Amino acid sequence: MQDYTCNQNDTPCGQDGACNWVCADAPPRQVIAPSPELYAKVMAYQHEELVHRISRDHSIAVATARDWFKQGLDYLYRAATTSYPISPNASADNAWHAFLLYSRDYREFCQGMFGMFIDHFPKPVLK
Numbered sequence: 001m002q003d004y005t006c007n008q009n010d011t012p013c014g015q016d017g018a019c020n021w022v023c024a025d026a027p028p029r030q031v032i033a034p035s036p037e038l039y040a041k042v043m044a045y046q047h048e049e050l051v052h053r054i055s056r057d058h059s060i061a062v063a064t065a066r067d068w069f070k071q072g073l074d075y076l077y078r079a080a081t082t083s084y085p086i087s088p089n090a091s092a093d094n095a096w097h098a099f100l101l102y103s104r105d106y107r108e109f110c111q112g113m114f115g116m117f118i119d120h121f122p123k124p125v126l127k
Helices: 036-044 048-058 062-081 090-101 103-114
Strands: none
Touching: 036 062, 036 103, 048 062, 048 090, 062 090, 062 103, 090 103
16 A cells, blocks of 8 residues: 545544545545546556656656556546645656657546546645
């Protein structure tokens, strides 16, 4: 399981990765029901071009880039099935940023897996 935090107050998720905490100021949002079948489908998704872009852009081995991409997929699944915003760890976030560059593939992935688009809301810098 990955480490995720609440976007509102950087509170860590439950140690089991289930994100069973509540962010006090976060509004509820649309989510889908978690399921082992959907998780397996999400984690089976492959995008070799993207993996190689991550490897090149971050000067890491392809195997490491593939692990980052899997962490990104895990994060997207949890973002779609958790009712409050969560933040990815650095590796998952780097993979997510790379995935967003392939906007058509990302949109089709989100719609096909979750029936909705998972928006990216960066942490504000002007606070």
